[in-house]
Structure formats: C-alpha cells, structure tokens
Amino acid sequence: MQSTLERWDLIISLLKSIQDEIKLLNGTVCDSRFQPREREFVHVPFRGAEIYLLHKAFIDAGGASHESYKSLLEKTVATISNKTQKGFSAQSVIKYSDKVDPETKDNVKRFLQKMMRNIDSYD
Numbered sequence: 001m002q003s004t005l006e007r008w009d010l011i012i013s014l015l016k017s018i019q020d021e022i023k024l025l026n027g028t029v030c031d032s033r034f035q036p037r038e039r040e041f042v043h044v045p046f047r048g049a050e051i052y053l054l055h056k057a058f059i060d061a062g063g064a065s066h067e068s069y070k071s072l073l074e075k076t077v078a079t080i081s082n083k084t085q086k087g088f089s090a091q092s093v094i095k096y097s098d099k100v101d102p103e104t105k106d107n108v109k110r111f112l113q114k115m116m117r118n119i120d121s122y123d
Contacts, residue, residue: 041081046111048088048096049104051080055093057108070094 046054055076059069067075073090080088 039079039087041079041086043081046082046107047104048082048085048093049099049101050108050111051077051082051088052093052096053100053104053108054111056097057112 044051052073055072056069058064059067059072064072070090073093077088077090077093
C-alpha cells in the first residue's frame with residue numbers, strides 16, 4: 001500500500017511539473033504571437049485623390065481581375081501612408097473621387113510614364 005501511494009505521489013508530481021512547463025510554454029508562445037505589432041506602413045508621396053486614381057487605373061487595366069474597386073481599397077489602403085495621414089479607410093479614399101482634378105490626373109500620368117520608362121530601361 002505504501003509503495004502504491006509513493007508511486008501515485010511520484011506520478012502526480014511529474015504531471016504537475018509537466019503542467020507547469022506547458023503553462024510556461026503557452027505563456028511564451030501566446031505572448032509572442034498575440035502581442036500587437038507596430039503597424040507597418042508603405043509611405044507614398046501621393047495625396048488621397050492620387051491614391052484613388054492609381055487604384056482605379058490598376059483595376060480598369062485588369063491588374064486585379066477578381067477584385068472590385070472597394071475590395072482592393074479595403075485590402076491595400078489601410079497600410080498606405082503619406083506625409084499627412086497614416087493609413088486610410090476604403091470609404092475615405094472613395095470620397096477622393098470627387099477631388100480628382102486635371103492636376104491630379106497629370107501627376108498620376110507622369111508617375112505612370114516614369115514607371116514605363118523605367119521598365120524599358122531594365123535588362
């Protein structure tokens with residue numbers, strides 16, 4: 001009887017130590033996985049209307065055939081920042097459609113033309 005109790009005590013202490021180790025491991029895994037990371041942004045020199053126009057041109061050119069304007073904006077603009085704003089919402093960028101003027105169109109056209117010239121220069 002004495003040896004049976006000793007065995008159970010040994011098993012219980014072993015299980016407790018395993019439980020403590022599991023708690024410790026779960027604590028470190030949970031801490032590293034679920035800690036909120038600092039949000040990383042893609043910094044661009046474009047204003048909101050230019051960001052809207054670039055997205056619209058990308059969709060219209062067939063750059064993301066299974067996306068709509070809104071779905072692409074929802075996936076991308078939250079991580080875009082410019083010198084006045086960090087992160088946009090899809091609704092706020094859609095509202096910039098009213099602010100697209102000839103100057104904005106010219107800025108985007110110049111940028112895209114510069115991109116095309118760069119592509120031509122690549123080997």
